[in-house]
Amino acid sequence: MGIELLSGVLLLCILVSFALGAPVGFALGGIAMAVGYATWGEGIFNILPNTFEATLFSFILLAIPLYIYMGQLLTRSGIGDAMFNASQLVIGKVRGSLAISVIGVCSMIGAMVGIIGAGIMTSGSIALKPMLDRGYDKRLALGVIMAGGGLGILIPPSVPMIMFAASTQNSVGKMFIAALFPALLAIIVMVAYILISCKMNPDRAPLGTGAEAKMTPKEKARTLRDGFMSVLLIFAVLGSIISGIATPTESGAIGVVGAIILAFFFKRFRLGMFRMAGMETAMLVSVAMWIILGATLFSNFHLLMGVQDMIAGFTKDLGLPPLGVIILMQLVMLGLGFIIDEFIIVLMCAPLFTPIVVDLGFDPIWFGILMILNIEIAVQTPPYGFALFYLKGIAPPDVTMLDIYKSVTPFILLKLMVLVICMLNPDLVMWLPNKVMG
Amino acid sequence: MVKKIFISYCSWIDRLVRFIGKSVSVLMPLLAIVIAYEVGSRYLFNQPTIWAQDLALFFFAYLVGLGGAYAYQKKTHINVDILYLAVSPKTKRIFDVLTGILAAFFMFVLMMIAYEKFGEALQFNYRKMSNWAPHTHHFWMMLVISGALITLQISSNMVKDIYYVIAGQALISEPEEEDTEDGN
Amino acid sequence: AEHNWRFANLYSRGTAFGEVYGNMAENIEKMSGGRISVKMMYAGEGVSTTGILGAVKSGLITMGAHFQPMNAGELPAGIVEVGLPGGTADVAKLSVLFHEDGWNEVLTRAYGEQGLVYLDPYIQPPVYLLTKKPINSVADFEGLKLRAPGAYGKFVRNLGASPVSMTWSEIYTGLATGVIDGSIGSNLIDHRDGNHVEVAKYMYRLPLAGAQVLPVVVNQKAWNKLPDDLKAIVKAATTIHAREQMTKSRLWEAEAIADMEAKGMKWSPEPSEADKAAWKKAGESLWDEYAKADKFSAELIEILKKQQ
Ligand code: NA
Ligand code: NA
Numbered sequence: 001m002g003i004e005l006l007s008g009v010l011l012l013c014i015l016v017s018f019a020l021g022a023p024v025g026f027a028l029g030g031i032a033m034a035v036g037y038a039t040w041g042e043g044i045f046n047i048l049p050n051t052f053e054a055t056l057f058s059f060i061l062l063a064i065p066l067y068i069y070m071g072q073l074l075t076r077s078g079i080g081d082a083m084f085n086a087s088q089l090v091i092g093k094v095r096g097s098l099a100i101s102v103i104g105v106c107s108m109i110g111a112m113v114g115i116i117g118a119g120i121m122t123s124g125s126i127a128l129k130p131m132l133d134r135g136y137d138k139r140l141a142l143g144v145i146m147a148g149g150g151l152g153i154l155i156p157p158s159v160p161m162i163m164f165a166a167s168t169q170n171s172v173g174k175m176f177i178a179a180l181f182p183a184l185l186a187i188i189v190m191v192a193y194i195l196i197s198c199k200m201n202p203d204r205a206p207l208g209t210g211a212e213a214k215m216t217p218k219e220k221a222r223t224l225r226d227g228f229m230s231v232l233l234i235f236a237v238l239g240s241i242i243s244g245i246a247t248p249t250e251s252g253a254i255g256v257v258g259a260i261i262l263a264f265f266f267k268r269f270r271l272g273m274f275r276m277a278g279m280e281t282a283m284l285v286s287v288a289m290w291i292i293l294g295a296t297l298f299s300n301f302h303l304l305m306g307v308q309d310m311i312a313g314f315t316k317d318l319g320l321p322p323l324g325v326i327i328l329m330q331l332v333m334l335g336l337g338f339i340i341d342e343f344i345i346v347l348m349c350a351p352l353f354t355p356i357v358v359d360l361g362f363d364p365i366w367f368g369i370l371m372i373l374n375i376e377i378a379v380q381t382p383p384y385g386f387a388l389f390y391l392k393g394i395a396p397p398d399v400t401m402l403d404i405y406k407s408v409t410p411f412i413l414l415k416l417m418v419l420v421i422c423m424l425n426p427d428l429v430m431w432l433p434n435k436v437m438g
Numbered sequence: 439m440v441k442k443i444f445i446s447y448c449s450w451i452d453r454l455v456r457f458i459g460k461s462v463s464v465l466m467p468l469l470a471i472v473i474a475y476e477v478g479s480r481y482l483f484n485q486p487t488i489w490a491q492d493l494a495l496f497f498f499a500y501l502v503g504l505g506g507a508y509a510y511q512k513k514t515h516i517n518v519d520i521l522y523l524a525v526s527p528k529t530k531r532i533f534d535v536l537t538g539i540l541a542a543f544f545m546f547v548l549m550m551i552a553y554e555k556f557g558e559a560l561q562f563n564y565r566k567m568s569n570w571a572p573h574t575h576h577f578w579m580m581l582v583i584s585g586a587l588i589t590l591q592i593s594s595n596m597v598k599d600i601y602y603v604i605a606g607q608a609l610i611s612e613p614e615e616e617d618t619e620d621g622n
Numbered sequence: 623a624e625h626n627w628r629f630a631n632l633y634s635r636g637t638a639f640g641e642v643y644g645n646m647a648e649n650i651e652k653m654s655g656g657r658i659s660v661k662m663m664y665a666g667e668g669v670s671t672t673g674i675l676g677a678v679k680s681g682l683i684t685m686g687a688h689f690q691p692m693n694a695g696e697l698p699a700g701i702v703e704v705g706l707p708g709g710t711a712d713v714a715k716l717s718v719l720f721h722e723d724g725w726n727e728v729l730t731r732a733y734g735e736q737g738l739v740y741l742d743p744y745i746q747p748p749v750y751l752l753t754k755k756p757i758n759s760v761a762d763f764e765g766l767k768l769r770a771p772g773a774y775g776k777f778v779r780n781l782g783a784s785p786v787s788m789t790w791s792e793i794y795t796g797l798a799t800g801v802i803d804g805s806i807g808s809n810l811i812d813h814r815d816g817n818h819v820e821v822a823k824y825m826y827r828l829p830l831a832g833a834q835v836l837p838v839v840v841n842q843k844a845w846n847k848l849p850d851d852l853k854a855i856v857k858a859a860t861t862i863h864a865r866e867q868m869t870k871s872r873l874w875e876a877e878a879i880a881d882m883e884a885k886g887m888k889w890s891p892e893p894s895e896a897d898k899a900a901w902k903k904a905g906e907s908l909w910d911e912y913a914k915a916d917k918f919s920a921e922l923i924e925i926l927k928k929q930q
Contacts, residue, residue: 021522021530022537023515030540033547046680048551050673052581056499057566059491059789065498066473069466114795162791165817167634167665169881172794172817244800246477247792253473274467282463285498286505287514293502294544304628304668304682306661308635347666351636389516401518480801484765484784488775491787562736565695567672568787569775574695 001039003306010035010302014384024389025287025294032294032301044301051297055289059249060159063118065285066252067109070237071125072277072284073259077268079230084130086227089220096198096205098134099144100191102127106148107187108234110155112241112255114162114248116379117288117390119152120145124394125284137204138399140197142407146391147190147415150376154183157241157248160375163346164368168354171365177433178365182373185428186418193414226266233258287393291386299344308348311336322360326367326423329353330374337378337385345375365433366426373419380408444597444609451594452511455587459508462501469497488570499577503584507591510541528606531599538592538599545585545592552581623651623659625848627684632671635664638874639811643687646838646863653855658848660685675839679737684844687836689808694772699732699918702926703743704834706912707777708905711832713745713868715929720835723925729837732918739840741857744864746836747875748829749774752813753804754797754822757890760897769793769805773908774830778806780904790816797821806830811871814878819887826890828901838863 001009013035017027036044055061074080087101094100106123113119124145131141153160156176165172198205215223237255240246246254263269311332320328329349336345350371357367380387382405392404422429476490509515522533556578558564565571601609629647633640647660663669669677675693678686690700703725710716720726720743733740751770757763764782775785786802796802798821805822807813813825838860848856879887893901913923 017537017540018518019521020533020537021517021519022540023510023517025515026541026544027537029548030544033544034540043681045547045551046677046682047668048548049555049578049680050669050677050682052548052552053577053676054670054673056502056577057495059495060791062469062473062494062498065466065469065501069470157795159791162794166815167637169815170817171820173798173820240477241795242799244796245481247788247796247799247801249789249792250473250477253470253477256467256470257474275463278466279460279463281466282501282505283459283509283512283514285466286502286509287516289502290506290509291516300668303666304663308664308667344666347634351634351640355636383518392516393514400520400523402520402523405520480767480784480786484767486767486784486786488785488787562696567692567694567772569772569785571695 003310006305025290028294028298032298036301047300051300055293055296063113063115063249063252067113067118067122068125068284069281070255070259071122072281074126076273076277077263079262080126081130082226083230085223089223096194098131099194102144103148103190106151110151112237113152114157114159116153116387120149120387120390121394123149135206139407140204142404143411146380146408147411154179160346160372164350167350168364174365174433175368177436178369178429181428181432182369182422189414233262284393291389333374334378363430366429369429370423377412377415448594448597451590455507455511455591459505462504465497465501469494492566492568492570492572500580503580506584507587510588510591528603531602534599535596538596542589542592545589549582549585552578623656625658627660628663629660629685630663630669630674630683631687632689633665640664642866642870646859649859649862650856653859654852678839678841681841685840687838691772698916701773702912702919702922703729705831706908707830708902709831719929723929728918728921733839737842739842739845741838741860742864743835743837744867746834746871747809748831748833749806750810750829751804751806751826752818752822753824756824757826760900766803769802774806776908777904810875811878814882819882819885823886823888824890825887828893
């Protein structure tokens with residue numbers, strides 16, 4: 001069977017099993033093993049040990065349990081609420097202000113974590129409930145989490161950026177700095193969208209129950225203090241990374257310890273709460289990781305069959321204008337997001353595409369930033385995307401996949417806009433790094 | 439009579455899976471403690487451990503593997519529910535049986551291969567590459583057990599689903615035991 | 623083709639090293655007149671870098687170029703083979719060790735026991751240590767936190783440093799923020815590719831092991847299916863590959879040094895004779911420890927000691 005036909009068969013199997021409502025991770029693993037058995041024979045089963053070992057022994061992925069645990073502890077002890085209560089006290093009169101505070105919190109989480117899964121699931125753990133509790137439109141709330149959580153790989157530190165720089169021999173530091181303007185642009189665009197959309201549809205973001213207005217000055221002071229303390233935790237975690245106490249992955253454990261200390265400080269620590277936070281985290285982590293296991297198995301099988309040759313082959317001799325080549329590459333990466341995770345996209349496409357781009361006279365760092373913006377979109381584009389599944393995992397049970405698909409659409413368009421702006425104006429990306437690092 | 443056997447089979451499996459699923463969640467705080475200990479030991483006392491990274495990863499793997507069956511039981515594994523939510527309860531059960539077969543096949547392969555790896559790890563004394571060099575055979579056995587638990591849970595679900603499709607009523611009347619304690 | 627092989631290596635598609643392995647695959651196809659087809663699998667393409675050895679054992683991948691320290695727990699002799707700290711840089715000596723003194727024979731058994739055929743080894747440039755502060759004497763290692771896995775961890779501990787386990791993608795951030803004071807890389811080219819010089823400037827002049835010796839391995843069952851003429855062709859292609867590795871990797875190492883120096887890399891001061899002796903001693907004391915680890919390692923180290 002040719003690779004084109006095989007890819008078609010695999011896609012069809014995905015669509016059918018998804019339509020039947022199969023659990024994503026198990027379906028992907030099952031399809032890979034079944035189609036593999038039919039085309040390759042029993043030998044394909046040997047793909048399992050390496051996939052399981054490499055995934056479950058990946059230190060980078062420990063950010064997922066640690067940060068989700070921190071998020072769960074903050075939420076279940078009510079400390080997460082303190083943060084948003086305080087923000088409502090300050091900017092509560094602006095429609096959509098809570099969503100804007102959430103973007104702010106997501107940006108800070110983005111500055112702590114370096115992978116998409118940790119970004120979205122942590123942001124979701126902390127910030128989804130406060131928005132839903134205050135009667136925010138479900139889709140707006142979910143979209144904000146998805147968009148904000150994606151900042152995890154756009155704001156440094158970022159594992160995909162480190163991988164891009166390494167596989168194309170470019171400066172990590174320069175790339176981190178180059179990402180700052182696109183990240184800022186993405187944040188501004190999202191905030192603007194929230195403000196405008198809430199102005200046009202006031203129902204999406206109710207203005208609060210007025211609880212803040214009825215507070216006595218003493219209660220207000222207390223709310224502000226609590227909010228301040230919880231923001232302090234986030235700064236402590238950030239500080240532990242910046243000051244060299246812990247790596248971005250390890251800092252999640254600092255966050256966990258900090259959240260427990262805060263819970264004691266707020267007199268909110270209960271053994272039951274602690275136990276439930278552990279259980280909920282364990283469940284979320286298991287669910288997320290079985291998706292990663294199944295999907296990795298699936299993409300490993302597809303790669304062993306040679307899907308990468310399809311991509312390697314097509315970029316040669318296209319006869320397109322330079323910008324056309326760049327656009328085509330973006331489309332290919334968006335397409336790859338359909339089946340392959342963010343790390344493999346970088347690992348595969350960075351060394352393949354970057355030399356071509358450099359030959360055409362473009363800056364490799366700029367192209368790397370486009371790639372990061374691109375995979376951020378690719379992993380949240382329906383029907384198949386890790387970010388979508390992570391978000392469903394963290395959302396309340398009554399949220400359906402259709403809700404999620406619909407919720408991400410406007411934010412995907414916004415991110416596409418950021419991508420296009422950065423693509424057409426390389427100077428916007430490169431001005432700061434060139435100024436700082438020459 | 440047959441119904442009784444089905445009921446006891448299903449509730450026995452459900453209880454076992456629930457017990458193990460809840461038990462492994464204790465690894466979550468332990469995982470955080472191990473990493474925090476490593477950070478403290480390295481930063482404060484300049485004595486990085488040789489075991490923290492491997493131990494944390496083992497905790498992580500056990501948590502993911504052994505927690506999988508309980509997540510299956512609670513139906514928290516993510517699915518794309520667009521068509522699924524639109525069909526009748528009976529059709530849903532049929533869908534579940536079909537996708538259960540696919541998942542069970544995956545788990546069957548996992549058990550078979552992980553068991554082979556377990557034997558290989560024992561024979562050649564496989565360890566992790568670190569200085570601490572812990573054994574890895576238990577990791578493979580854990581995967582065999584995880585696969586078995588998930589398969590058992592799938593079988594329990596299937597018995598319930600097929601009974602529902604044939605008899606038109608639930609085998610075990612819901613609601614089942616639920617955790618409500620959240621400490622607040 | 624009569625034989626359809628997959629060949630996995632550690633490097634990404636499009637990288638210089640990746641191309642050398644790609645050339646070997648092409649050579650096997652060309653020299654066998656297309657009777658063996660070899661599909662090249664680059665980094666991340668279906669098997670993780672740590673899993674190459676296991677994948678060849680099981681036959682998922684027919685042929686592999688793995689990096690032994692990543693599989694130290696599966697095949698301990700590999701860590702002696704690649705070159706323990708304190709090992710020689712002399713290519714002629716290494717050649718004698720492998721081809722005449724009996725290392726090839728021991729390694730053939732060690733790999734053979736696990737269902738692998740051991741083909742001719744090839745040489746890559748040695749491991750170096752990069753630090754944030756200059757190392758003026760060996761005493762400066764005292765108390766430093768250095769990212770150094772496996773055997774290298776034991777080595778730096780002998781120098782008074784604390785080995786830290788850290789995954790590759792966190793080295794850059796770890797050096798930048800000061801979680802670690804220095805890191806070893808699998809060679810100088812690796813340091814360059816990881817951009818580590820941006821955040822740690824000082825390269826120590828003494829390599830941890832003189833040179834690194836890596837093998838190409840083939841799945842036993844697939845090998846046995848080859849007729850003798852094809853076996854000879856694969857072996858010939860391996861020899862050509864070894865030569866290309868040697869010449870090109872020297873060149874690339876020089877390029878990597880130039881690149882890093884342009885980005886501000888500095889060499890720590892020339893170590894004194896006493897420093898050199900302390901460095902060598904830190905390495906040699908490991909030999910006995912590794913000899914105890916497994917029977918093949920013991921055989922290799924016994925031969926090594928005789929050669930000295
Ligand atoms: Na980040
Ligand atoms: Na997608």
